[in-house]
Amino acid sequence: xxxxxxxxxxxxxxxxxxxxxxxxxxxxxxxxxxxxxxxxxxxxxxxxxxxxxxxxxxxxxxxxxxxxxxxxxxxxxxxxxxxxxxxxxxxxxxxxxxxxxxxxxxxxxxxxxxxxxxxxxxxxxxxxxxxxxxxxxxxxxxxxxxxxxxxxxxxxxxxxxxxxxxxxxxxxxxxxxxxxxxxxxxxxxxxxxxxxxxxxxxxxxxxxxxxxxxxxxxxxxxxxxxxxxxxxxxxxxxxxxxxxxxxxxxxxxxxxxxxxxxxxxxxxxxxxxxxxxxxxxxxxxxxxxxxxxxxxxxxxxxxxxxx
Amino acid sequence: xxxxxxxxxxxxxxxxxxxxxxxxxxxxxxxxxxxxxxxxxxxxxxxxxxxxxxxxxxxxxxxxxxxxxxxxxxxxxxxxxxxxxxxxxxxxxx
Numbered sequence: 001x002x003x004x005x006x007x008x009x010x011x012x013x014x015x016x017x018x019x020x021x022x023x024x025x026x027x028x029x030x031x032x033x034x035x036x037x038x039x040x041x042x043x044x045x046x047x048x049x050x051x052x053x054x055x056x057x058x059x060x061x062x063x064x065x066x067x068x069x070x071x072x073x074x075x076x077x078x079x080x081x082x083x084x085x086x087x088x089x090x091x092x093x094x095x096x097x098x099x100x101x102x103x104x105x106x107x108x109x110x111x112x113x114x115x116x117x118x119x120x121x122x123x124x125x126x127x128x129x130x131x132x133x134x135x136x137x138x139x140x141x142x143x144x145x146x147x148x149x150x151x152x153x154x155x156x157x158x159x160x161x162x163x164x165x166x167x168x169x170x171x172x173x174x175x176x177x178x179x180x181x182x183x184x185x186x187x188x189x190x191x192x193x194x195x196x197x198x199x200x201x202x203x204x205x206x207x208x209x210x211x212x213x214x215x216x217x218x219x220x221x222x223x224x225x226x227x228x229x230x231x232x233x234x235x236x237x238x239x240x241x242x243x244x245x246x247x248x249x250x251x252x253x254x255x256x257x258x259x260x261x262x263x264x265x266x267x268x269x270x271x272x273x274x275x276x277x278x279x280x281x282x283x284x285x286x287x288x289x290x291x292x293x294x295x296x297x298x299x300x301x302x303x304x305x306x307x
Numbered sequence: 308x309x310x311x312x313x314x315x316x317x318x319x320x321x322x323x324x325x326x327x328x329x330x331x332x333x334x335x336x337x338x339x340x341x342x343x344x345x346x347x348x349x350x351x352x353x354x355x356x357x358x359x360x361x362x363x364x365x366x367x368x369x370x371x372x373x374x375x376x377x378x379x380x381x382x383x384x385x386x387x388x389x390x391x392x393x394x395x396x397x398x399x400x401x
Contacts, residue, residue, distance in 0.1 A: 011401075021314070021348075061376065066372075066374060067374035067379075070372065070374060070375050116365035145314035145315075148314070148315065149314075149316070149317055151317065152315075159377070160375070160380075163377060163380035163383065164374070164379070164380065166358040166383060167380050167383065170383070170386040170387055170389070170390045171386070172391075173390035173393060173394065174365055174386070174389040175393075180393075180397075230315045236391060236392065236394070237394050237396075238392055238393075238394030238397055238398060242322065
């Protein structure tokens with residue numbers, strides 16, 4: 001079979017809603033695209049653990065500390081599941097770790113920002129995990145089958161993280177003026193980054209991942225689902241949102257944003273790995289990677305039983 | 308013998324065969340366990356290569372880790388009511 005014939009067959013399979021397994025033939029740009037996408041997802045899970053790790057000492061009780069630690073453990077686990085899937089597409093785990101700490105690959109924009117206090121934990125847990133869940137739930141329909149299988153567990157755990165985040169948010173929202181300020185302050189700092197999280201409008205013509213159905217929905221479609229689901233809940237709790245302020249469009253029933261209100265500048269810097277915390281967090285990640293080398297080495301050898 | 312029944316599912320243990328080598332084991336597994344398109348992929352693993360805990364009670368959760376379960380957050384409705392009441396109270400004050 002010629003390359004063109006294989007490609008035509010592959011395209012027809014994708015059009016028809018068919019799924020791709022690792023051992024199946026796939027065009028190079030499909031393989032490269034899926035690998036880059038899953039690698040970025042894996043990087044984001046591991047880098048996403050860091051802001052929450054920074055917040056652990058400010059947990060208000062032992063139980064809150066333990067539940068946050070459990071969540072961080074889940075996120076690191078997600079990274080491991082995803083690196084496993086990415087690895088099968090032809091890039092070694094070592095190479096992915098190295099590219100991450102050397103700033104050669106990317107991770108999600110929201111993990112390039114600083115955390116200030118416990119209000120950030122509520123916000124990350126409820127709204128950032130909420131945003132991630134909207135995108136990840138859509139990816140469960142992806143054409144790359146091994147990815148959808150790990151997303152099953154990831155989404156189930158993210159669902160729990162969302163409840164955990166909502167629980168902390170509601171505690172702050174029902175609390176003292178200071179507690180309410182903590183959540184409001186976090187909202188004011190994070191809102192634009194959450195809007196950026198979904199990315200700029202998709203270019204349906206040019207986006208290979210959409211064409212190959214690796215991604216199933218456009219960025220603006222996912223952002224809209226997020227806004228419709230969360231904006232009324234935020235307002236209901238008596239909090240306000242900074243620019244871009246969503247407004248309710250009565251005719252469509254949707255919560256909309258004025259697109260010209262969105263400043264994409266900060267996202268452009270982050271894409272170049274020049275976000276406010278990029279350098280520090282990557283250096284921290286590198287330090288952990290180096291400090292834990294002995295563990296990896298010890299685990300690579302079978303146990304020696306001394307009598 | 309481990310079988311995957313479709314793109315959505317992981318491999319699951321689905322039976323055992325007696326065979327002198329992996330090729331024969333795969334053939335036997337196909338004939339015995341994939342007669343009606345129950346799977347699109349098979350693995351065979353030698354029984355002696357499967358390891359398990361001697362005492363499975365080690366799988367029990369050692370301490371209170373209820374926060375790992377959704378049931379820990381079951382009272383969200385009451386908590387939301389409380390937060391909404393607080394929001395109304397603040398609106399009233401201003």
